[in-house]
Amino acid sequence: MYSQVLFCAALAGTASALSLPPLIPSIPGVTEPLASNAPPLPILQVPTPPLDSPRHDINTSIKPKKIGYFWTGAGDNQHKDFLATYSLDDDTFGELIYITDVPSSGNSPHHLGPTLDGKTLVGGGLLSLLKTQDTAYYFDTSDPYAPKFVKSNRALLSSITDEIRAKPDGGFFITYMGSAVGSSPGRLVETDADFNIIHEWPEDVDSTLNILGEQFSPHGLSVDWGKKLILTSDFVVPATILKPASALGIQRANTLRLWELDSRKITSTITIPDGQGIQDVKFIPGNKESAALATAVGPGQVWIIYPFRKNQDGTQGTAELLYDLGPRARDNLAIYSDITDDGKFAYFTLTLGNHVAALDISDLNNVKRLDDPEEDQGIVGPHYIKVSPDKKNLLVTDYFVQTGDIGVVNTPADFKAQWIDILEDGSLSFNRSIDFASEFTNRGGAKPHSAVIFDLTDPKDPKFY
Template sequence: MIDPAKVDQPKTSAFADEFITTPDDGFLATMMGSSTGGSPGRVAKYNKDFKLVGEYPDPKTYPDVPGLNPHGIAVSWTKNVMLTVDFLVPASTLKPNIPVLWKTVRLWDMNTMTIKETVNCSALGVNGPMDAVAIAETGAFYFGGGDGNIYYIDANGKAPHTPVVAWDTLSGSTNRASAGNILYSFRSGTRLLVSSYTTDQVQLLDTTKPKKPKLLDTLKFPAGAGAHVVRLSEDEAFGAVATYFLDEGDVGQVVLPGDMTLRMFFLNDKASKFVVQNPSKSVIDFKTVMGAKGVYRVHGVVIL
């Protein structure tokens, strides 16, 4: 067990959101905000001993990076390229502020840990993109647009790089309200899980043709459950979904608590269908399971 007091803390950024392991057994973490909840945030890099290697882009060289509030992060290690997506300014969600959601994604050079291209996606309708995943080691990525769409962007070749709509999670609905979409891309790059908080479900897509995914199956939850983080086991046969997103209470403007459960499932041997073997035992209700300790809000999932 690591003593939190012995983990180096970032000097200029805060609000850790997503983590991704590095080939040397360290990890990268998106720090969505500045130390005061504003902008810019950074990407923090740690070694295997939990020592802070740096915050990027380097604050000394790049003291101000307008609109850099990274939430989702994905890396193609063989292509030395990273994608981060700018979600929102954390402090702006508190009353009486007006929430500031961004419409930009960033392509990075992993050799220098610098941003090589900022892609403005406003013309596409992107509004508060939250998550990104690599499509195997192809140098291409998916990201959720905050508008119900999943976008495909290929980082290969010269700039400018233009995302395209790959999948509509809302099936053409005129109500484009979308929040909390978290993605999981299989190591093969041929399958994608897409959680949808607003529609209480997880979709399983065939991404063999990455620009034209096909829906294989849908795992539907009760209304109000609010599917958020979805993750799989190492063998990609067992998964879990955390349904809590964020409830800031009276001080904030984000009130999306979901039903605060952990919902488990299996995939069949072809990874083409969800299997819930025992529905009554597939749900852990964190509103009651901890007894006198009270309600727990499960925001993330790691399967060991």
């Protein structure tokens, strides 16, 4: 066993990115019937090339100050997946500015994140592995109104890309929830400033033993650069949401891993009892103890993680129940979150509950709920959520995952992007949305999973989030 761990650690230390062409090239007159007639298979799918994107009207005459980038899958899983660029300004809200295709389809576009300078976006493909495609797609946003696809790559030891955090040097940390075949353990992938994969953490023996000893399916990711900490949260083993592995049930985790930033080593495993999937974790901005909020999707709860406190056995990192989101949040499959940069308000999407919850966390000893848990907010399947840089809006995308016939996760969705007003007390007002299903009927609809916001209101201090 120990020799196997040494081998795995040595192999991880040689990590480098691959980028491979499609196994089946695009051939006019052949691609179209091949893509439309390929049968669903267990796990791996026929690696069909994408159908070319149809013409689409865009408005290149406007230059909004607030821009939304949406990493989007074609509704039919046959046309190219794409990055959709929209205006978020009040006077031109919902105007489609640009469409940037990637050279593949059926990726199930997942999370999207920017570099700190706003020059590059990276979007991950949740199910790219199933068509043996690259799993991370990079876009040049030097011209924020006309993004360009730059390149794609894949890791050697891991797949199923999830959360993304930009590094100060221009690269990224990215959680890859599964192994190269979608099982456990996954990895914490690191890129350099040229977006080449340089590490698939962990690489030391002790940390490798840690992830081999207990399910390691990292989804959530948060970094405290000042205190030099990383937290990852374990969600589900990706392969178990797909047939036939799903017959044994989705394998959910109850754990988070605490890491040293400088060494990239795991220092401890933090357990949330009966968490049934810890989908998300985020450090609370400005908290003196570097506390973080984690979402437990089984019980529908928000837990607070104190990374510097110790358990009775001396293990670093504790977890305490902060707030129970109530019956509507139970067994929700997905609860994602964001926190305002002043640390006052936290927001949570209850995907199966069709609801966005709002908490005032300015006093962690007296958390206040700001939404009505029983209200019908008129949304279906909310998942990805971001607070706008000026804290005036929430951007929520109403789509999580739909595996179709090959899996068991097919969450209802209305495929809209909600632009929700944040009121002065932190509560929410729903009034504007972008309907991707009706906008992209010529691609079988569209599935926007995630988004990035650029706020260029102050040219001297642009915001990229």
